[in-house]
Amino acid sequence: MKALDFWFEFASTYSYLTAMRIEAAARRAGVEVRWKPFLLGPVFAGQGLSTSPFNIYPLKGGNMLRDVERIAAAMGLGFRTPDPFPQNGLTAARIALIGCDEDWGADFTRAVYLAEFDQGRQISDKAVLSDILHSLGQDPEAVLQRSESPENKARLKAQTETAMQLNMFGAPTFMTEDGELFWGNDRLEQALYWARHHTLEGFFEQDAG
Template sequence: MPNRPVLDFWYEFASPYSCLSALRIEKLAEEADVALRWRPFLLGPIFAAQGWNSSPFAIYPNKGRYMWRDTARRGRRLGIEMLKPENFPQNSLAAARLALAGREEGWTPAFSRAVFRAQFCEGRNIADEVVLGAALKQAGGEPGAAIPLSRSEEVKGRLRAEIEYARSIGIFGAPFFVTGDGEPFWGDDRLEEALGWARDGR
């Protein structure tokens, strides 16, 4: 459908709430007849501009404890067993570059879901090339080609541009959803509302 509404799905691989959205968004978007644009990016530079050197869930212990309890609770309702990896937040740079490298071949959504499951359902380290390679294979990508491509200046520049664009439109957290008419929605609990707005507008 040429006029099918589009929703931009901005996500950060180190974000547990992004994980919850990534593992359920495609079914909901299909039901709403909304096309998705998967937009991986990094929150680190955006947080740094606010004076934070880490995730607010790591900086503020009470907020972090609540987040893990909340994501576990939301996950159980969705049939997803969420767990806290040994290191949090994890370095998501390589994963984000790989996800961007897969856009043309179409395996970015499947790769992203596999990375999220590895980290927040299995407790794996997503900075580990072995973990990323396994996620690539699950998604139908070829690690021998995708990993070198993700290290290219072209893909590095693409990620920097995505981060700068996210900053320019006011994105400050993840997941973040932006409809075709520019309406912003922040948080996994706003996913359904974002899809409804994308489909029906104001």
């Protein structure tokens, strides 16, 4: 089966929307999804930014929030602006890295996004993450301990460095097996189509039909 890498950041509003729909879309397309948590902080720092571009440009940020609110409502999802924005998703990403190696990474990721953007909880709070892990049948204390190991911390750092080497500049980002990069929730379907066909030829005709 063809595969698509889904690079996501827990602070990313559009990654929230993608995480909640990518598996159904991938099933329809006949593509396997590989979940890849990473950190945008180092990516932004490499661009000379100290925070999210949505904070630097208030008009853009305001429009983004309304855009996500509209899309979330159409998807039947709640949305509230995190306070602060962006939230610190470091520990969540370290946990997700473990979960994505096992069979609960996608469920954990969706639960974290719902806690953050639907329920308004602080995802940097280990109590919140422990609640999510417990709901998934995991041992919170054991998983948190594993997530804080030097080896796991190094893995997340390396994965973020890989994202930068692949010229990623935001999230969500999709990478096909032949190295095509697609950015943004609104490019998911194109990324899946390319993963299957290695071209977008025929994509828009299919969409129009």
